[in-house]
Amino acid sequence: MDKLGSLQTFVKVVDEGSFAAAARAIGQSRSQVNRAVIALEENLGVQLLNRTTRQVAVTPSGRAFYDRAKAVLADLHEAEEAIRENRETPSGDIRINAPMSFGTLHLGPALVDFAREYPDIRVELALSDRFIDPVADGYDMTVRISQPSETLALIDHEIIPMNRVLCASPEFIRKHGEPKTPRDLATLPCLHYGNLPAGSNWKMNGPDGPVSVQVNGVFCCNNAEVLRDAAIADLGLALLPTFIAGPELQNGRLISVLCDYQPPELFLYLLYPPSRQLSARIRLLVDFIYDRFGGQAYWDLVQ
Template sequence: MDRFEQIRAFTQVVAFAGFAAASREMGLSRSAVNKLVIALENDLGVQLLHRSTRVVTPTETGLAFYAQCLEILASLEEAERSLTQLQEEPRGRLRVNAPMSFGTLHLAPALANFLIHYPDLQLQLTLSDRFIDPIEEGFDITIRIAAPQTVASLIVHPLAPAPRVLCATSTYLSTHGSPTHPNDLHAHSCLHYGQLAVENQWTLLGPDGTHTISVAGALCSNNGEVLRDAAVRGLGIALLPRFIIEAELQQGTLQVVLPDYHPPELTLSVIYPVNRHLSTKVRLLVSFLQERFGQNTG
C-alpha cells in the first residue's frame, strides 16, 4: 500500500478531527480512509489514534508522528514547487553543439541575445563539424547542416534549407576561364572540403542531369571559412554554403560559378533526444532557433 497515501490520510484525519471530514477532503470513502490509517498503524506497530463514536484524537505517539508528517509533506510540496519553477523558469546548464562556421558566424551572436532574455541559464557552446550524437556525448541540443535524416532515438527538427553554390573571384575566372559545364571543373583548382588522402567528388544537379566530378586543387580544409578566404584570395573555385559567403556575394568579392548547377540540398536542423518531458530550457531554445533561423540561411 502507498505509504504516502497512508500518511496523507492520517494527517487529514488529525487535521479534521474525524474520518468523515477527512474522507470528503480526500475524495475517498470513509472506509477507505480508515483502511489507510489502520494499515499505517500496522506497518509502524503503534497506535496513532484514539477512536470513539464521537471524536478521533491522536495518541501521544500519534501527535509526535503527526508533527513529523507535516514536515515531510511540506518538504515534498516544496520539492514539487521547485521542480515546477525549474520547468517554468529556464535555469541551469544548457549544452549545445554546432558546426564551426555556422557557430561563429551566425549562432554565437544569436545565442548572446537568447541569454540576455534568460539570464539564469549557463550555456556551453561547443563547435565541431563532425556528427555529434547528443545522447552519447551529453548535449541537450546539436545543430547540424546535412542531408535530411531520421534517427530513431533523436528528434530531427528541420529549420531551413542551407543552399550551397560554386564561387570564385572575377580575377580567377578571367585568368583561368569560366566553366560552362561541370566537366570543365577538371581543369580548375577546386578548393574542397575534406582531406588530401581521400578522393574528393562534387555532385552537381543541372538541366542535363546529375554530374559527379572528381576535384583537386591548391587547398583542402575541414573549415568553410578557410576555403572562403582562399577563394577570396583567388586560389580557385570553392563549393560553399551561402551563409558563409553571402556578404562576399553581395559585395561582388565572389561570384557564383555555374549558376544552372547546384549540389544536393542540405538542411539546417536542430537535433535533440526523444523525451516525452522536454525541459523548458530546451523547448525555449528550439523555439528561439526556429524563429531566428527558420527559412533564413541565405
C-alpha cells in the first residue's frame, strides 16, 4: 500500500466531502479513491468514514486521524519547500495574523517593504485583536502584543518590550488637575480598553510595589486609537501603548502622568509552529521584523 498516497487521498475525501469530488480534485477515478481509503482503514484496523450514497461522514476515529494526517502533510510540505528554498530564491505564501492598531500603524508598512524586497514571497496579512491559534486557523505566523505564551507546541520569538503610558491632554490636566497617586484614578474620568479581562481595574507597579485601582471609567473601547483620540479631546485619562500615543506625547497633545507607576510589561513577539522554522521565507521574515522593530523602539525616541 502507498501509505502517503492513501493518506493524501483520505484527507482530500474529508476536505471535499465525497469520494466523487475528491476523485475530480486529484484526477483519479472514484473507485481508485475508494480503494485507497479502504486500504488505509484495513491497515489501521478502524473505520475512518461512514459512507452513504451521496456523501461521507467522518467517524470519531477518522476525525482524530484526519487532524494528525493534515498536520503530517503540512509538515512534509514545509520540509519539501525548505529544501527547494535552500537551493533557490525563497518564494511561496506567508499568512500572518496581527493586532489591528499595530498592524495598520507599523507592521503593515514594514510588510510592504518586505514584499518589495522579496517579490517572490506572497504575503497575506489579516488584522484582528482576537487571540487565535496559528495552527488551527491556518496561519504561518501570529504577531502578538501581550505577555509571552508558554505553550510548548509553538515557537515564541520575543522582539521588544511594548511600553504603555498613562496620559491625558494638557486641557484635561488644567481642568481636573494632575493625579498624584493611582487612588486619584477612582474619581478622575478615565478611558479604558474594553477588551481587557480586568475591565476598568487598572494594575500598576509603583515605588511601594503593585497597586490595583478601580478607575472611574467614563468611556471604553476595544481600540486604543479611539481611546487616544478621546484623550486628545479632553475626555479623560487613558493608559495607552506608546506605539500609538508616541507622536502625541512628543508634540505635546498628550502629557504623561504618574510616571513612577508602570503597568505590567507587555512584549511584541512572534508565534509560529516549529515546522515553520524549516522555511527559508519564514526565517527571512523573522529576521526582517527583528531588524525593523528590535532594539530601541523608534516610536519611543524623542524627536
